[in-house]
Amino acid sequence: MVLYPDVQRRAQAEIDLVIGRDQLPAFEDRxxxxxxxxxxxxxxxxxxVVPLGIPHATTSDDIYDGYFIPKGLLCLAISRDEKKYHDACRFTPERFIDDNGQLTDDNPAHYAFGMGPRICPGRYAADASLWAAIATMLATLNISLAKDDDGNAINFTPEFRTGVTRHPVTFPCSISARSEIHSELVDTLRTAM
Ligand code: HEM
Structure with missing residues (x-):
């Protein structure tokens, strides 16, 4: 969201329109x-998050688009395929929205969690947690570039570190409540937990 403020604005506009600004999105709203x-x-x-898959004692390889791909690299090969995803390095949610504003049939969950007998058993929990986190954060927070003491935005180039999982290297950012109402909503959540 720090790098793609337009995405944040469009997501918040959708939430405000469908849910309003005085309550939080729930799974029924999905x-x-x-x-x-x-x-x-x-x-x-x-x-x-798991670009290379989790190494198993036995691995199987695959053919994707006519190319032989060692098992672990399949996810990355598909997700960065320029023929499937134009400008694949850009974060562009619009690529999954059709002309009628509805979701397309292409869902990266079909490869991001692996495939076959060793497919991620946590994929439904992961999907629900990710949705709840993304929807709640976008509903309540503004996420933007951090500012230095003179008020200038601190730009940065995102870096990712790969181990068993892949994650972003710590980066400067500013996170604030979207409004007093949103701040109270988060407090309500905190006391309910
Ligand atoms: C965004 C979140 C997640 C992603 C992208 C993800 C992705 C993956 C991938 C790619 C694999 C390897 C599948 C294969 O080798 O074919 C895997 C395996 C696994 N995942 Fe996840 N996972 C996520 C969250 C979770 C969660 C929340 C749990 C547990 C609640 C979980 C438990 C496991 C386990 C136990 C395996 C090993 C399965 C096996 O080897 O039989 N994962 N995951």
Whole structure:
């Protein structure tokens, strides 16, 4: 969201329109928030959390688009395929939205969680947690570039570190409540936990 403020604005506009500004999105609202799901899909595609898969004692290889791909690299090969995803390095949730504003049939969850008998058993929990986190954060927070003491935005180039999982290197950013109402909503959540 720090790097793609337009995505944040469009996502917040969808939430404000469908949910309003005085309550939080709930799972029942998911079908009415296609752009939020598109953000989730693009999150799984853009910088896959498990890009190389988890090594197993035995691995199987695959053919993708006519090319032989060692098993672990399949996710990355698909998610960065320029023929499938134009400008694949850009975070563009719109690629999963059709002309009618609905989600397309392409869902990176179909490869980001692996395939076959060793497919991620946590994929449904992961999908629900990601949706809840993304929807709640976008509903309540503004995320933007941090500013230095003179008020100038601190730009940065995102870096990712790969181990068993892939994650962003710490980066400067500013996170604030979208409004007093949103701040109270988060407090309500905190006391309910
Ligand atoms: C965004 C979140 C997640 C992603 C992208 C992800 C992705 C993956 C991938 C790609 C694999 C390897 C599948 C293969 O080798 O074919 C895997 C395996 C696995 N995942 Fe996840 N995972 C996520 C969250 C979770 C969660 C929340 C749990 C547990 C609640 C979980 C539990 C496991 C386990 C136990 C395996 C090993 C399965 C096996 O080897 O049989 N994962 N995951």
């Amino acid at each position: 079908a009415s928030l296609p752009y939020i799901d598109a953000v989730l899909r693009e999150t799984l595609r853009w910088e896959p």
